[in-house]
Amino acid sequence: MSLRSRLTTAFLVVVLGPVLVGAVFVAAVMSQLSDSRGEALANSAVTMVDSTLGTICERIQASAAAVALNYSNSSGSEADAVEMAALLVDRSVIDGVVFSSIDTAGAEAAPRADVGVEAPDGAWVDCGETAAYAGAGPIEALGAQAEVQAADGSTAVFSAFRVVDVEFLGRIARVADAELVLQDSRTDPLEAGAVDAGRWDFTDAFLPLSIGTTATDVTPMYWTLAAMVTASAVCAMGLAAWLARSTTRPLAELSAAAERVSEGDLDVRVPAHGRDEVAHLAFAFNRMTAQTQAYVQALTASRDQMRGQLGRLGQTLTATLDLDRILEVILDTAMVTAGAEAGVVMLVDVDDADQLRQRAGEGDLGIDQPASIRIGQGIIGAIAASGAPAHGRITGGALGDWHRADTEPDARTIVAVPFSGRQPVDQDFIAGRQPSEPDLGAAPQPGGVLGVLVLYNRVAGEAFESGDVDTLRTFAGQASVAVENVLLHRQAQRLSLTDPLTGLWNYRFMQTSLRREAERTRRYQRPSALLAIDLDRFKAVNDAYGHPVGDQVLIELARRITAQIREVDLAFRHGGEEFMVLLPETDAAGAEVVAERLGRAVACRPFKVNESSGGRELRVSVSIGVAVLGVHADSATAVLAAADEALYAAKAAGRGTWRTAPV
Template sequence: MSLRSRLTTAFLVVVLGPVLVGAVFVAAVMSHLADSRGDALASSAVTTVDSTLGTICERIQASAAVVALSHSSGGSADAIDMAQLVVDRRVVDGVVFTGLQDAGATPSPDVGAEAPDGAWVDCGEAAAYAGAGPIVALGAQAEVQNADGTVSVFSAFRVVDRGFLDRIANVADADLVLLDGRSDRLQVGDVDAGRWDATDAFLPLHIGTVATNVTPMYWTLAAMVFVSGLCAMGLAAWLARSTTRPLHELAAAAERVSEGDLDVRVPVHGRDEVAHLALAFNRMTAQTQAYVNALTASRDQMRGQLGRLGQTLTATLDLDRILEVILDTAMVTAGAEAGVVMLVDVDDADQLRQRAGEGDLGVAQPATIRLGEGIVGSIAASGAPAHGRIVDGVFDGRRRADTEPDARTIVAVPFEGRAPAETDEAGAPRTESGVLGVLVLYNRIAGDDFEPGDVDTLRTFAGQASVAVENVLLHRQAQRLSLTDPLTGLWNYRFMQTSLRREAERARRYQRPSALLAIDLDRFKSVNDTYGHPVGDQVLTELARRITGQIREVDLAFRHGGEEFMVLLPETDADGASAVAERLGRSVAARPFKVNDASGGRELRVTVSIGVAVLGEHADTANDVLAAADEALYAAKAAGRDTWRVAV
């Protein structure tokens, strides 16, 4: 092969090789981004549809239950009024009354929309479509045992039509098709959506979301690579054509270039062929250095793009998946062979635990390290980034602990949240300096040391990890707040219904008793009428505090509504529940309630009446045990108040 051919080949390899590798990498990243975005959109749409349908079913169940409760406590007139209220507020489309007779009512005083004929999906504990024809409604029933021995059934429903699907599709930002066997499918949106997923939690739905088409970007990238190749080939041919050079000077200069010294220049003597060779070689090295600088700038730009990728990942709530993506992207960007993301332990704020790991870490179990110990523990405790080489297990005077990865080189960046405290309102564990965790990469590819620029890159990803952790914790806090009563801090009615159903199922399965206490303040209306609602709120808050002070950690206290409270006692029979009721009554009546009204401090004598019912003895379902406890509470009221009674 001639000298010209060898030079041309070498130039093309040096220039086009990184271009092709970069193009393949960019194409892979684009494909990954498109797939990740499609998966995230589809998962979010399915979750939103399931959650929305679940909320609708819960509201239907609650509507049927509250109408039944109104009938039980106030008669058919109250039940009709309550049914009209939930229909007027668009909680349900209609309520069907069965077995209800009253002096002024028809045999079936239905409220709201006419009950449609066809298949209904029951919103009970095992809501599912049995596949028996087109679905026309979602419904739920509540039964009440009348005094004359008859049973009144109250059926609340929502009509399943195009408008119903359209509202769910708007919430989920997706296209929906109802697969219930009808010839003319009920659908909303564009049936040519890019991706389809299915859910049958409550309704057999086909869910369509947008799919990103990256084919035009592939063609653009291919065109850019092709043009770059043509330009490189033209330039290589021009340089090779103008080059004739003695082998000894070419070998010496090439040797220095191969060592990474792109500043080398060949001496120019005169204007003969040797001088022409030197000038050409000098031009070639200058061009190569320019290309290297351009590639470095391109790498920095790619790092910025990957940083924005990390920001998009924080929109999801799967913390472990987010940390894995952040770690994987950071490793690719910095060229690391392995890495970990370690967070402060929830149960021990002085210990770091691995939440994500990639590559060969050299430890059999997920890495753990005490703050201030070993290499990673010391870096996390200091709160300052660090990078360098580990020699004989020692880095910057810190010796590696046995529980952390063994490596040759390291770069680590601690990350912290917005509030430097041991715990924030969302329950996030932190060190005294506010550190939430640390992002660590090990063993740069080809054995090189990590650079200061890698620290800046990891700061971006560590920041995204911090935001991801706090977003997930804030979401959990919001979920917790949605299940608690804002005045007393006790669990609310919604969580009570869920807990009762779960405990009823557990009691049926394992034949173990669980008791329910219904607690009501005696003559609480007179407190509000005499001293005002602010004083009444203080009484309710103090009552909640005394209730929680008399029960176990495993027991659950709820505010049922108004001045009525409920306490669920797992693994407790009637005798045990009676003892708790006696203790609660004494705790309330023993000491006056100190309140502040407009005229200053005041002490109020308060008593409570308590009804006791036991799952497996007085009732087998959540609604039945609630009704039994209420009946026992009314019996305690009738017995003169400030006492308790067990259901019969």
């Protein structure tokens, strides 16, 4: 056998052997995955059908119980029971209610009263029974009944039902994404669902149903796999022939390999055939390129390790919430890594989203004041507006078409990377500042450029390169994470101190504020007043109109309170319908003026509720109790008790007024 034949045969064995073994393995895996997926889909469909029917049965049972309870509460008045039944039918909870037992409802004799659709004749499946269906007649409805013992000793029975028809099965089939067949005594069973069922399962937990789910057909995948194996075999044979022919030209291969090494390709290897001089030369050549490649890989690994350490350093820095310190460390590390003489970190101003301001700076920046620039202006502003990194030499005060502004650093060379994240939403959280809107704790939404990391003047006067951009991206990303972490921490702190419904400070912050104000009063002998505010007859509002309307009243009351107090005053939701207002530097007379103003603000005009559905106006009043730190009490607990006592006195005086705690 010739050398070409031996090389061709060996190559085909090495290449096609694993391909064929892999093809068989892939085919077996596809078949197993197809079976597993079909079984999982079937189990999911059965579970979904049983769960949906269980929920429907629970609603039917609850409906029957509600009608019976309404009948019982009205001392046997069928009119109230009919009204409740009609309400349930109108809301599509059930299809109908009959005032009889399930057996009587399914019989030919008409019930005493019914609501909704006419009670169907035939078999009903009782949701309350363990054995739901015994096979006697076609199933016409799912039902449940509730009994009520009247005062005269008679028994009233109420049966709620849902009609079992094609539409009913269709809704369940759409939820389960399956095809359903009702297995009752019908000669032409009910069917629903548009699934191309390839697998069938059965459930009789509530209704006897055959459940069909889609079966995965992997035959096209088998044909595709066979085509790929065939194509691989053809390509392998062609490549084997080419390799066999190429071995007759070892010197040409060696020359070509040497040329590729001179161009920087260290992956090239020369095939060595036999034990002649050319083979020894090929072995020596391969050893040389392998050793060179090992050296290059070692240098590359060292560089990557250094970058990885710098990345971990940035991640560690994000663990602190001192944003300015974090940005300084990031900037210092970036300058050392890239060999820059100066640098600056610019962040978007929270008060002006189009303004970039310096938050960290190192080295000689060539300006007297901290750098600032509007987005779109100057070099830094233009880079921030573009959202893309840039590097190069600054010639004549310009980087390409971008000209330097007087308020940004002056340098010879520059590399800048914008970083994006969440929009800045707040200044540093100042404890004790009154929130102005109910949603101040909401998370910031994703936004545009958050800031820019800029390095200037590479050491030795060299220009920055594209590799420096990649390095700077890592530090810019860490700066973005650091800013977001600080913002999220401040928002979490804000959330823990505000009431989610009204946006006012919560009970926890009230306790902290009262203790602080009590300490200040003891130290400086300056009074501070506390108002306890309670909505009059708020329970009647909830009972008459529901809790959603009550919530609207509380929100409007919070708005009117905050509109009547100073910026330094603090409003709290104490709980339920009770609110508190802390008035620093205010004596009893001043507090009484505020109480009078708050009472008028609440009572002067009605509260508008349910405006989306036509609207309703409610007249609301508040009772207010006034207590003063340093006069009525010396501690947070005592002033709360004194304000509550005054509040009770205001309520006892007829509500809609205020009272001051006795001295």
